[in-house]
Amino acid sequence: MKLSRTWLSAAAALMLAVPATAHAKDYKVGLLLPYSGVYAALGKEIDQGFELALQTRLGEMAGSKIEIVREDTEVKPPVGLAKTRKLILQDQVDVMVGIVSSGVLGAIRDFVHQSGTPLIVANAGNDDATGARCSRFITRVSFSNGQVNRPMGDWLYNKGVRKVYTLAPDYAAGHQMIETFSAAFKAAGGTIVGGEFTPFRTTKDFGPYLTKAQSAGPDAIFVFYAGGEAISFVKQYASFGVADSVPLYGSGFLTSPLYVNAEGPAAKGVVTSLHYVPTIESPENAAFVKAFSAAYGHAPSEYAVQGYDAGQALVEAVKSGATDRAALAEALGKVRFTSPRGPVEIDPATNNIVQNIYIYETVQGDGTLTQKILDVAKAVRDPVSGCQK
């Protein structure tokens, strides 16, 4: 995708909407995403979701024009920071949206905070970003690493699982996801019989870890892997026949609809938890899936919905009458709306989203794999761990 500027004008929609006030404020949005590098696919999904939300809800913004300035982080923290400076100082954007990698978020956090520019985080899940290093200018509409995995602790115990072995890549997100799950599972009464953190993005062969996990004799394995690592892991898990004796559970990114079909039959029966799956039954989701599929030719993933809700949050904040950066940040910290993923709101204590977490099984659908929701943990809210806004 060309890193173009996009102007979305409400002119066409104006005829139907309420008459605009004389001087509708125009907004400039800096969309900061990886358009190259390993997370380019994620950046594209978020971008598409964001644009769809603005197009869908343009009419509600009383004649305001939204200009989008796109910048590529290349998934490199220094690049992300340079682009952030450009967006804030040079382009003077009113609000920033995006950030896939927690590394990039960590790099730009202080500058965003000091400059007083509102930032809507549309992916990066580091717990600290809405914990110890939270900011009143940073609002997260995606998820936190802990939030996605916490409900699985209780749920697994209640399903009769007592002994779990964990695996995840050896980096911050891997640790946070596994530690949150383990704490919840142990609190429910379960035992973690062992676990490993595998070298991040250099592990190609999970055979040694799978063999080791199996020999620890757990009732189940709980893992977090995403992207290429998820595909390798799920396929190798199946090929070793671990599935016959030890079922696989995990963080929902493991079987994300974005690449679950690359995993093939190996993914069938894997149960994971996530804040969104395309099979949620609600009018909002039905409309979203339909519109997204029509616009981009494939079903939306959780990343698409994060982009979509970043757009929705922005629309809500604009609708509240906020015009400058400070007011937008203030308004963003209070929004609540109905998302394709169910009712969501921003927790004023942390600026993190409060949302449902869906526990789903990957099952065979018509030709492709699909998601069967087994359970829903309603309105999951992160504890206020060290956040002083």
Add this chain to the structure above:
Amino acid sequence: MLEVRDLSKSFGALAVTQRVSLRVAPGERRVLLGPNGAGKTTLFNLLVGELAPDSGLILVDGRDVTALSVDARARLGLARSYQKNNLFAGLTVHENLALSAACAQGKATALLADSHRDRGVVATVEEVAERVGLSELLDASVDTIPYGARRRLEVGLALASKPRILLMDEPTSGIGPGGINAFHAFLHGLPAELTILIVEHDMDLAFGIADRVTVLNHGEVVFDGPPQEARDSALIREIYLGSWGAEGGGHA
């Protein structure tokens, strides 16, 4: 000055140096003779430390240097020139000589001063260039100068480090009769106190310059004595004529 005791070296089953003992006095001109494959270059490699002996001792001024590295021996005043030109490619004659002179004069690690413009270094470079007849070619790249000039630079490099013991490995190979005469003159011009070991094929030259001759054959010292004796030795004649006579005792 330089002493070797019972030095031995084998490559697998092939003994290239066998219990070689030598004693070279200060200021002596010693010529090493011997047919191809007699182990002369190997002995040089052992002396300067490019090879480690299997047994035996090497002493410089009575000090055991057998365990010392190549550079440590060089710093004791041991310098050599090579049978095959071993120059600093891509650099000028001046730069080549200056690298050597700077090294010997402790300017090689100076952090600010340009060693190649250092007065002492430049003086040595000019003196050595004069001696080896390269004064006209100082600014030429060694890649462009004629073979004979490179051959002389090869010796000049060793000389520029102002050694006390100079080892020259066939310095006259391939430079023709005119070059040999010039070399003879060059050798006579060197300071009398400089101890010199030369591997030489040209018998006439060898006997002309040597204070003493050592003959190696199959890695062993088969003769050690004054040149006149060597000239008359039946043994040497046999060795040389046996393997070299057919080629007329010449140099390739």
Add this chain to the structure above:
Amino acid sequence: MTADASFWIVQTLNALQLSMLLFLLSVGLTVIFGLLHFVNLAHGSLYALGAFVGVSASAFAGSYWAAFAVAPVAVALVGIVLYVALIRRMRNAGPMNQVLVTFGLIFVFLDLFRLGWGDIPLGMAEPDLFSGRTEFLGIVYPTYRLFIIGLGLVVLAALSLLLSRTQLGAIVRAGVDNGDMAACLGINVERVFFVVFCLGCALAGLAGAVAAPVLSVTTDMGTAILIPTLVVVVIGGLGSLRGAIAGSLLIGFVQTFGAVLAPQAAAVAVYALLAVVLILRPAGLFPARG
């Protein structure tokens, strides 16, 4: 806990499987290194190309074996283009320029993969023949992994026969030992280089197609495998078949058993091994030339 004999047998098989994948990649790289004195950093990209072509071929034909057949051929064809367009004229350009050109190729391939196959990781199914698991020696092991081990051994045997028994092999050995001498013997060195380069490319393509069902196929898989492959080649010593197999086994086993015994050190283990080998043997374990 059942960390008994069968556990270690399975881990040994895991190590062998990884070693054989590394071997398929590194053997081509090392012979090209040794014979052509060419530093081909794009070798990993050729492996990725094999995987991508394999995914498309197997999807098109509905069979894994289409990938197995098409990927090596396709990558060898690309190798021919590279050889004619670039490699031939880069052979005497010095290692720095070779590094630069092949670095450039890595970048070009990276975006070609993105343009051709998208940003989303892909997967490929195992062949039906080797799907499932095999029971032997009291253990159960994925059949496809046994196939990889077997294939690696077959390629090893074929290459050692090729090198020791054929005229081409003799020329290659002579060329690795002393390129000038081979040229002096009036051998058409250029043609031998060409054949060897294409063979190396085909093996990289084969490795890609063989690895695809086990791993995910991503645009950066070539760069990710490049470093381990270089490590294998350097540890083994440039240009020797023996070095390639020794390096592959060493890395395969260190990586696998490192993961089992000291997971925290696993990321560093391979590099530490490389450093130690280079300190003790600056030209690798089995250098092809003295």
Add this chain to the structure above:
Amino acid sequence: MFHQTPLKTGAVLLLATAAVVYAFTTGFFGLELLTEVAILAIVAIALDLVAGYGGMVSLCHGALYGVGAYAFASATVLLGWGGGAGMAMAVAGGGAFAWLIGAVSARTHGIFFIMATLAFGQMAYAYFFDSPLFGGSDGMPGIARLDLSGAGLDLNDSRGYALFCTVLALLAYALAATLLRSGFGRTLVGIRANEPRMRALGLPVWRHKAAAFGTSGALAGLAGALAAQHTMYVSPGLLHWTVSGELLIMVILGGLGTLVGAVLGAGVLVFVKHEVARFTDHWHMVVGLVLIATVLSGGRGIFGQIEFLWGRRGARRPEPAATEGSPDHA
């Protein structure tokens, strides 16, 4: 052998003038780029020092740069030291680590040296990636810039910082040029041209190589400290081998063994990348094609080509080609 030719002096003055003019005419993003170029130019100079003049092609300069950045971050954030002490720490840290790598790897040559440096660099990367003390994969935030308000300079201003880095890059060039003109530098070139002969002349070669590599690492460490202050954040990604690879590209693109080329290469690569990225996400391919074209057009790199053409005009003897010298076996 290095000569600060009039051509080089002219090019440096031209580049410095261009940087200053650019700093006063461009927007905020331009200042970001300028700062990036100045910092990378320092590492590229450091790399050219050892690769272009010492024949030690390193794939660990990203790691040295990263070690400098982490040293600055740890000194200022964890130990609470001042910025100046932090910079000293970065220089010392990069230098010490590089000296160690150089000392251990000095015996290896060519591709083996490249791989040895890669190994050490990746070990450092893995260490910082896994180390909780330094924030692991998330890195360390909260780094403040040097306080030069006493001298009337506000480094928190983008232009002030860009100019500060430009001045340091210029100083780095002057330092490298001085070093290369000194006995130390002459000897380094001697080692590249013929290492065994240098040893035979009495030089403890490994010590010289280690010292050169350490000096280069100290410069890389300085650049790392500047990078840490620029982004006010450090992450392990700085140490990754691909950073070293890009640095090598800069040096070769600009002209290996020309020193000015390192600076030029840093500028060209950064600006080309950003210009291309404005039009396409596929900037990798464009950069790749540029690299291939550079080599096919002579392989001397930009400044190497300029010097070559300048030399052919008859003004001066051309510099020897920047390829590895081999002993004369005539």
